[in-house]
Structures are given as structure tokens and as C-alpha cells.
Amino acid sequence: MSPAVPDLSAIHAFLLCPTPDAWVQAALAEPEMLLVDHANCEKKAAGTALNLMFRYLDDFELLNKMSRLAREELRHFEQVLAIMEKRGIDYPHVSASRYAAGLRQQVRGAEPARLVDTLICGAIIEARSCERFARIAPHLDDELQKFYLSLLKSEARHFRDYLALAEKAAGEDIRARVQALLEVEKGLVVGVDADFRFHSGVPQT
Numbered sequence: 001m002s003p004a005v006p007d008l009s010a011i012h013a014f015l016l017c018p019t020p021d022a023w024v025q026a027a028l029a030e031p032e033m034l035l036v037d038h039a040n041c042e043k044k045a046a047g048t049a050l051n052l053m054f055r056y057l058d059d060f061e062l063l064n065k066m067s068r069l070a071r072e073e074l075r076h077f078e079q080v081l082a083i084m085e086k087r088g089i090d091y092p093h094v095s096a097s098r099y100a101a102g103l104r105q106q107v108r109g110a111e112p113a114r115l116v117d118t119l120i121c122g123a124i125i126e127a128r129s130c131e132r133f134a135r136i137a138p139h140l141d142d143e144l145q146k147f148y149l150s151l152l153k154s155e156a157r158h159f160r161d162y163l164a165l166a167e168k169a170a171g172e173d174i175r176a177r178v179q180a181l182l183e184v185e186k187g188l189v190v191g192v193d194a195d196f197r198f199h200s201g202v203p204q205t
């Protein structure tokens with residue numbers, strides 16, 4: 001039996017647009033790339049959390065949450081890797097989609113804005129990943145469907161943790177900044193991308 005789908009209404013309300021159907025079609029057409037780039041995403045998610053742990057030492061809540069998050073992302077990475085190995089899927093180097101870089105470009109340089117923006121971007125990326133796992137799961141085979149649904153709970157928690165840490169780091173209302181970054185994210189999701197990736201936009205036709 002597949003795990004129950006957790007309530008994702010907060011994530012759907014947060015993001016400004018759903019993943020376009022064309023992305024789902026592209027993902028189904030490139031099942032190997034879906035797993036390869038998914039593996040990369042988990043690895044990068046762990047790396048982002050570790051970077052924050054090296055840069056910011058004064059917030060023990062942040063250190064604890066990022067440490068746990070990094071471990072969970074590495075566990076997810078191992079799970080993707082196991083599925084790839086079982087299915088005989090190679091793990092080539094592939095270019096990153098413009099999604100994360102496009103968001104990161106928006107991060108302001110001076111502190112505490114740099115930390116706040118990095119955490120908001122983390123929340124957005126986690127929310128989108130969660131939305132995509134839920135979106136594509138019903139179209140996948142049993143093993144992948146089960147796996148992707150099992151990820152929803154932790155990715156939804158990562159979204160909430162990042163957002164709460166951003167609010168705390170800002171010490172002020174961050175709604176306007178979140179909205180501005182969500183607008184950028186929407187542009188990346190509905191924009192056209194030449195190559196299919198886990199976070200790519202609409203495929204070029």
C-alpha cells in the first residue's frame with residue numbers, strides 16, 4: 001500500500017503556480033533523467049544545509065535543524081541511488097537547470113539579508129520539490145510512487161523549517177520579500193527550458 005498523502009494545502013497556497021502539465025509529460029518521457037537529477041537535488045539540498053552550518057554559528061536552532069535536514073537529504077540521496085543501481089541506471093554528470101541558480105541570483109549580499117534570502121530560497125525549493133513529488137507520483141510505477149510519496153512529509157517539514165528560520169533571522173515581516181522571490185520562482189517554473197531537469201520549466205517544443 002502506498003503511504004497516505006499528507007495535507008499539502010499550505011504548500012499549494014504558498015507557491016504561486018502549479019507545475020505545468022508539460023513538465024509532467026517531459027518527466028515521464030525521461031524517467032532516467034528524472035532519477036539522475038533527483039539524486040543531484042538531494043545532494044545539493046544536503047550541501048546547502050551544510051554550507052549554512054559553516055557560515056552561521058550563532059544560532060543553535062539553525063545549526064540543529066540544518067544538521068538534521070542534511071542527514072535526511074543524504075538519506076534521500078542514498079534511496080535514489082539504490083533505485084538507480086537496482087534499475088541499472090548510470091549516473092552521468094548533467095548540467096544543473098537554471099532554477100536554483102536563478103533563485104540564488106536574487107540573494108542580497110549584505111547580512112542579515114543574505115541569510116534571510118538564502119533561507120527563503122530554501123523554503124521555496126523545498127515547497128516546489130514537494131509539490132512535484134506529489135504531482136508526478138500517481139503517474140509512476142509502484143516502487144517510485146511509494147518512494148516519492150514517502151518523501152512528501154520530510155520535504156514539507158523542510159519547507160516549514162526554512163520559512164520559520166527566515167522569519168526568525170529577519171526579525172521582521174518577510175511577506176513582501178517572500179512574495180518577490182515567489183514571483184521569480186514562478187517565472188522559472190512557467191518559463192521555457194531546453195533540457196529537462198527536476199526543477200526545469202516548460203520543455204522547448
Ligand SMILES: [Fe+2]
Pocket residue numbers: 042045072073076151155
Ligand atoms: Fe530530500
Ligand SMILES: [Fe+2]
Pocket residue numbers: 045073126154155158
Ligand atoms: Fe528537503
